[in-house]
Amino acid sequence: MTLRIVVLTKPVPDPAAAAERLGPDGRLDRAASPAVINGNDEYTLEAALKLADAQDAEVTLLSMAPATGVETMRKGLAMGAHRGVLVTDPALAGSDGWSTVQVLAAALRGMEYDLVLAGFDTSDGVGGVVGAGVATLLKLPYLSSAAKIEPDVDAGTVRVRRISPTGFDVLEAPMPALIVGTQLLGEPRYPSLKGIMAARSKEVVTKSLADLELDAAGVGGDAARTKVTDTEKPPARSATQVVRGTPDEGAKAIADLLASRRLI
Amino acid sequence: MTEAGAVAYRLTEEQVLLRDTIRTLAFEQIAPRAAEIDRTGEFPEDIRQLLASQDVLALPYPVEHGGLGADLLTQCLVIEQIARACVTSSLILSVQALASLPLLLGGSEEQKARLFPDLASGKVLAAFALTEPEAGSDAAALRTRAVREGDGYRLSGTKRFITNGSVAGLITVFAVTDPDAPRHKRISCFAVEVPTDGFKVARLEHKLGIRGSPTAELNFDGVLVPEANRIGDEGDGWKLALATLDRSRPGIAAQAVGIAQGALDVAAQYARERKQFGQRIGEFQMVQAMLADMDSRTEAARQLLYKAATEIEAGAADASRWASISKLIAGDTAMAVTTDAVQVLGGYGYTDDYPVERMMRDAKITQLYEGTQQIQRLVIARALLGKPE
Numbered sequence: 223m224t225l226r227i228v229v230l231t232k233p234v235p236d237p238a239a240a241a242e243r244l245g246p247d248g249r250l251d252r253a254a255s256p257a258v259i260n261g262n263d264e265y266t267l268e269a270a271l272k273l274a275d276a277q278d279a280e281v282t283l284l285s286m287a288p289a290t291g292v293e294t295m296r297k298g299l300a301m302g303a304h305r306g307v308l309v310t311d312p313a314l315a316g317s318d319g320w321s322t323v324q325v326l327a328a329a330l331r332g333m334e335y336d337l338v339l340a341g342f343d344t345s346d347g348v349g350g351v352v353g354a355g356v357a358t359l360l361k362l363p364y365l366s367s368a369a370k371i372e373p374d375v376d377a378g379t380v381r382v383r384r385i386s387p388t389g390f391d392v393l394e395a396p397m398p399a400l401i402v403g404t405q406l407l408g409e410p411r412y413p414s415l416k417g418i419m420a421a422r423s424k425e426v427v428t429k430s431l432a433d434l435e436l437d438a439a440g441v442g443g444d445a446a447r448t449k450v451t452d453t454e455k456p457p458a459r460s461a462t463q464v465v466r467g468t469p470d471e472g473a474k475a476i477a478d479l480l481a482s483r484r485l486i
Numbered sequence: 487m488t489e490a491g492a493v494a495y496r497l498t499e500e501q502v503l504l505r506d507t508i509r510t511l512a513f514e515q516i517a518p519r520a521a522e523i524d525r526t527g528e529f530p531e532d533i534r535q536l537l538a539s540q541d542v543l544a545l546p547y548p549v550e551h552g553g554l555g556a557d558l559l560t561q562c563l564v565i566e567q568i569a570r571a572c573v574t575s576s577l578i579l580s581v582q583a584l585a586s587l588p589l590l591l592g593g594s595e596e597q598k599a600r601l602f603p604d605l606a607s608g609k610v611l612a613a614f615a616l617t618e619p620e621a622g623s624d625a626a627a628l629r630t631r632a633v634r635e636g637d638g639y640r641l642s643g644t645k646r647f648i649t650n651g652s653v654a655g656l657i658t659v660f661a662v663t664d665p666d667a668p669r670h671k672r673i674s675c676f677a678v679e680v681p682t683d684g685f686k687v688a689r690l691e692h693k694l695g696i697r698g699s700p701t702a703e704l705n706f707d708g709v710l711v712p713e714a715n716r717i718g719d720e721g722d723g724w725k726l727a728l729a730t731l732d733r734s735r736p737g738i739a740a741q742a743v744g745i746a747q748g749a750l751d752v753a754a755q756y757a758r759e760r761k762q763f764g765q766r767i768g769e770f771q772m773v774q775a776m777l778a779d780m781d782s783r784t785e786a787a788r789q790l791l792y793k794a795a796t797e798i799e800a801g802a803a804d805a806s807r808w809a810s811i812s813k814l815i816a817g818d819t820a821m822a823v824t825t826d827a828v829q830v831l832g833g834y835g836y837t838d839d840y841p842v843e844r845m846m847r848d849a850k851i852t853q854l855y856e857g858t859q860q861i862q863r864l865v866i867a868r869a870l871l872g873k874p875e
Binding site: 296297416417418422 | 503511554761
C-alpha cells in the first residue's frame with residue numbers, strides 16, 4: 223500500500239538574500255521578496271523523502287502562497303516530492319495564522335493522505351500555530367516536536383519520537399495524523415540535477431478559494447484578527463570581535479570571553 | 487562576422503534553480519575544502535564523489551546514455567558556481583566534458599552506448615590528451631604515433647600537461663596515423679581505456695595554482711588500442727580537436743568568471759567589515775572605485791560568456807570566434823579582478839588566512855590552458871581577416 227504524505231511548505235523571504243521588503247501596511251511584500259521554502263519545512267520534507275526512499279510512498283507539497291509559489295515549490299519537487307498543490311487567490315493577501323489554518327484544512331479535505339507533516343515554525347511569521355490549528359480543525363491526532371517518524375502502513379499507525387525536556391517520548395497514533403517536525407529529523411538533501419530536470423514535468427495543481435468553496439470574506443487581510451501597528455528594524459549589531467591564533471589559543475580566548483560574560 | 491549574434495538568451499526557471507542549487511552546494515560543501523585542497527595538492531576524491539552523487543558529472547551526456555543532455559550555457563552556469571568556491575573542483579566537470587567532446591562530436595552510437603554511462607555516473611573520469619612536450623600552442627606538430635597492427639593500433643609517445651591524467655580511466659588521445667598526409671590530415675583520435683600495458687604516468691607537475699588538480703605527463707609505450715576505440719575516421723583528429731575546443735573554451739571562461747566573482751565576494755565583504763582611520767574601508771572612494779570596476783568587469787565577462795555559449799549551442803558559423811572572445815575576456819578579467827581583490831585586502835590578502843591569494847594563483851591558468859590568450863587573439867584575428875595565404 224502506498225503511504226500518502228502531504229508536506230506543508232511555505233515560501234518565505236530568502237534569509238540569505240536579506241531582501242525582505244515591507245509594504246505600506248507593515249506587512250511583508252511577498253511579491254518583492256525573493257522566496258525560498260521555509261527552512262523548517264525542508265526538514266519535514268526531508269523526513270517524507272526518506273520515508274519514500276525506503277518504502278512505497280507518495281509525497282505531495284501543499285502551500286498557500288501568491289502565484290509565484292509555484293517557483294518555490296519547484297525546488298521541493300526537485301528534491302524528490304511527487305506533486306504539488308498550491309492554493310493561491312488575490313483575496314488571501316494579508317492572511318493571518320487563522321486564515322491559513324482554514325485554507326490549508328479546506329485543501330486537505332479534498333485530498334487523500336495518511337500523514338500531514340508541518341515544520342516547527344516559519345522564519346517570516348514565526349507563529350508556529352498552523353500545524354496545531356490544522357490538526358484541530360480536521361480532528362487529526364497531533365504529534366509534535368518529532369525527531370523521528372515511523373509509520374506502519376499495514377497497522378495503520380504512526381510512531382513518533384518526540385523530544386522532551388528529559389530526552390524523548392515515544393508516541394503512537396492511528397493514521398491519518400498530523401506531525402510537527404524538528405530539525406532532528408535530519409539535514410535536508412540538495413536537489414540532484416536529475417531531480418531538477420525531472421521537476422519540470424511534475425504536476426502542480428493550483429486551487430482558488432472558489433475551488434475550495436471558501437468564502438473570501440472569512441479569510442485574508444480584512445478578516446485578520448491581528449493588525450501590524452508598527453514596525454521597527456533590529457538595532458545594528460556591535461562590532462565583531464575576531465579571535466586569531468592557533469586553534470588552542472583561539473579556543474582559550476573564546477572560552478575566556480564567554481566566561482567573562484557569564485555565558486558558560 | 488559583425489552580423490552574427492542573432493541569438494538571444496534568457497535563463498530558464500530550471501537553469502536558475504540549477505545554478506542556485508550548485509551555488510548552495512559549492513558554498514556549503516566545497517568552499518570549506520578549497521584551502522586544504524590547495525595546501526595539500528591532493529586530488530579531492532570526496533568532491534568528485536559529491537559531484538557524481540548530485541549528477542553534476544552527468545550534465546554533458548545525452549539522456550539516452552545516462553546523462554542530462556544539458557546545453558553549453560547550463561554547463562557553464564554550473565562550472566561558474568563551483569569555480570566561485572574552488573577552481574580545482576570545477577575542473578572535475580570541465581575536464582570530464584572536455585575529454586568526452588571528441589566522442590560526443592565524432593563517436594559512433596556503439597561507442598557512446600559503451601563508454602558514456604560510466605562517465606555520466608562519475609564512476610570513470612576522463613582526460614584529454616592533445617598537448618605534447620614539443621606540441622603546445624602548435625598542436626598540429628604532435629609526434630605521438632598510432633601504427634596499425636591487426637585489429638587495432640599501437641600508440642607510442644608522450645603527452646604532457648594532461649589534467650586528471652593520473653586519475654582518469656578513459657583518455658582521449660590524439661596521435662599521428664599518417665605522417666605523410668597534409669598537416670591537418672595526419673592526426674586521429676582514440677579513446678584509450680587505462681590502465682593498460684605500456685601506459686604509464688611519468689610524473690605530476692608542481693604548479694602555481696589549481697594545485698589539487700593533477701597535471702600528468704603520460705607515456706604510451708606501444709599501447710594497443712582496438713579499432714573500435716578510434717573516434718571518427720582516420721585523419722579526423724585535427725578537425726575533432728578544433729571542434730572540441732570551440733565547445734570547451736567557454737567552460738574555461740566560466741571558471742574565470744567564477745573565480746572573479748568569488749574574489750569580488752571576498753573583497754566586498756572585507757570592505758564592509760575592515761576599519762581603518764576610524765571608518766570601514768568600503769567608505770573610501772578609492773576602494774569603492776576598485777570594487778565597482780571589479781563588479782563591472784566580472785558582469786561584462788559573464789554576459790559575454792552566456793551569449794557566446796548560446797551562439798555556439800545554436801551552431802553559429804563563427805563558433806570559434808565566440809569561444810575565443812569569451813575565454814580571452816574572462817581570463818583577463820579573472821586575473822585583474824583577483825589581483826585587485828588582493829589589493830583591497832592589503833597585507834591580509836597576501837596571506838593564506840584569506841582565499842584571494844589562492845584565487846589569484848588559480849586565475850593565471852585561465853590565461854594559459856586550452857589555448858593561451860595569444861592563441862585566442864590569433865583565432866579571433868583569423869575570423870576577422872581570414873587565414874593568412
